[in-house]
Amino acid sequence: MPKWLTTASQFLISSLSFITFFFLDFLDFLFCIYFYYIDGFLEGKSTPCYCKTGNEDKKSEHEVSETLYLRKNVFRKIRFVRKYENLQENEIGLVGNRWSDCGCESCVAWMMNADHRLFVAVNHASQASLELVHAKPAEDVLFLHGFLSSSEFWTRSIFPEFSEDNYRLFAMDLLGFGRSPKPRACLYTLRDHLEMIEESVMCPFQLKSFHLVAHSMGCVIALALAAKYPDTVKSVTLVAPPYFPSSSIDAGTVALERLAGKSLWPPILFGSAVMTWYEHLGRCVCFFICRNHRTWEKILKLFTRKRDLLQMLENVTQHTHHSAWHTMHNVICGGAKNMDEYLETIRKSGVKITVIQGSRDQVVPLECSNNIKTKVPDADVRVIANADHGSVILGRSQDFARDLESIWASTADTRVQG
Template identity: 40%
Template sequence: MLNETINSFIRHLLYILTLYLIHHQLIYITLSHIHKIQIKTTSSSPPHIMAIARWLNRTVGFFVFFLLDIIDFLLCFTYKTLDFFFESEWKPCYCSTPLEAQGKTGKIIVSERGEYSKVVSMTRTKIHFDEISDTLYSRGPSLLMRLSKLVRSVKCFNYKGLIMRRNVVESCDHNDHQSKKKLCGRNKKRLMTLNSTVVEKSPTTPRWSDCHCSFCTSWLPSSTKDSLFVNVQQPKDNKKARDNVVFIHGFLSSSSFWTETLFPNFSDSTKSNYRLIAVDLLGYGRSPKPNDSLYTLREHLEMIEKSVISHYKLKKFHIVAHSLGCVLALALAVKHPGAIKSLTLLAPPYYKVPKGVHAAQYVMRKVAPKNVWPPMQFGASLISWYEHIGRTVCLVLCKNHRLLESLTRLLTLNRMKTYLIEGFLCHTHNGSWHTLHNIIFGSGGKLESYLDHVRDHVDCDVTIFHGGKDEVIPVECSYGVKTKVPRATVHVIPDKDHITIVVGRQKDFARELELIWQKSTKTC
């Protein structure tokens, strides 16, 4: 444990030093750029003002994020101590190396070509391979990664592993260079090296820093552990629904985003002919929040398929998805191309990744560019780059969401519904952190192929809605989807943002959805 602490301290020290040098160089370059502009333009010219604003944003951001780096570094050791005190176990975080952090979930980190990109979890019947985003471990600059690897290599110098080839698992001693060379030479592309450490799975009970209220832990009874919470509104008198609609919410939200806004505003005709299904995604609302999950794309899709598609025996259905839910909606469309009757996407987070650029890192820097202004970007940067500060926010807000809801009702004299607070705060840090990195950032390299598949193999209408003042996902993302899927229709709603594209105009949006479903039904 002492060696781990020393190694972690050295890595963090190198991180802060490298960050300081890099930002110092950026400020110097920016100042030089400003000086050149001053020579070429007048002080009143708009480019000059914009350049000064950018310089101020970067300069202030340097000091703010430098301070946050130090705070996150200190919180790392604070939470390790508190975890040991409350749970009698040292909990590795993503400040650790991938090999150390595999104890976090009881899953084994897989290395392909020297990069940590997959996780293998073994059961009695099969082996699962999950892709994890490298932004979980490498959120710093490439120079920092090299410095960290120098420290990491000391601990990972000598160990035994497993080599997997097709369906055969063979033991391999790393000291036996000759046998390893022969084996790797025969099938170089199929080899993956696994660390052989065996770790017990973490319990599924909430951690000490998570909320333990009856709402957040309603999934703990054995009957609900393996299925998502689903809110269904279907025709009365057991009348068979003509069509099915699946609603998938976005990041830091829940099914109440749909049930409190759209469901009451659908027409009687829709309520009597459609089965409306809104699901709480894994880790949100009343759905399971296992702390041994990495919340990968496979896990999210399997839970939706099991809890919605298989449970309700859906052969054909419409999908309405918001933000993060758009990624899952596209993945479902790729997996079930013949079942989709219409695809409605609200603010899809599609960023066209340039060739030769690492997709996950690129998307992360587009969503969370480490700016202090505008506030939305600062908030996104805070929860994306700082694991322990994010956990502190969850400890203060999410663990006390009942109190915040009560205060809101008291201050507004019960005139304000608190379903948005419920969706925003009823989650665990483990769930939101992994979902953010593994789905939103990690899917950056997949969305392009998903959209190509939807264009060529999914025969349904694609409709996109986007708020004209959305500061979370820019409107260009929706136009990017339109470029990939030419038949898609894009509606930009003026003066609406990421939330008010639905909230506040739910009646209008309900009518728009009904027209989309009616049109697709006639087409089919």
């Protein structure tokens, strides 16, 4: 291709990208005003947002990601918008959905749970099995799902591949997702997620030692949990971990740019950018898709009977905008600055780390797995050919289960030799 044609193509793409995101900046600014008034009208008070800049909550500065406030929008520089940016923080109730959230039975069922614990599935059994703590198997394993997913990511694909006599497998809907609580007063920080796992799984089931298996966003939570309990965790298996070296003070911004940079291509990255950079546009998308998920499910059933598609739709819609928005920023971006510390703690404790990622992953760059190998030389990194972000597990459930058994067995052998 001639050099001038390449230059012209790059200029065209850059221009189109600039125009698109300039327009989205303007739309988000308009919806900021819209939600300010409509929330006040329908709920009696306006919901605080993060359109203001430089006014971070200093009480939570180590837990709340700076990316919530430092997302660039050209219209925030306009003086007119300041009267909407400088909203007074107000109290938001713990229980109760926004008017823009889904109010169907499955989405509000958690409100009937008096203790507000996570939904936990054990060995693909019914919820009644949560009361059974006797007959503990030889190995306990905690599975953590990724962003916009739920425990069914594991229970439908991986759990059936194991014998219930050999392992006790726990898969939970993380805070804010699936059938777990979605409190409006919560900022969904790493601490919030860890405390809920402790209260919902570790304490009730009296876990003394366990393996960790995590996918995508769940890898950040898994590393934080393993660093907090290095003498309790036997092994950590990370699938497509979003890890970038966090030596710089703007680690959260680096993670934001690499995982959800403002780009028109590929489509999955463009969608991530819209939902991550634009608080109010993201809320509109959730209102259109998540609030009406029952309708979309019925429409999908008319055209297809594929359970995988229906499951994917259910997983993508089982959250509120508040829970997804804060988890994205405060866990994935906010946790970036702590990842080096977590990995160093785990490395020193001798916990086995295995990293698995698909060679065609378009969500998490393949370099993330290599970054972990650089930070922890003893880590076992495996790249699965022709697998993407989801099919690295869902497309090879049986092989993945056998890989896990091999990892857990090698951990036991190491302990025996030690």
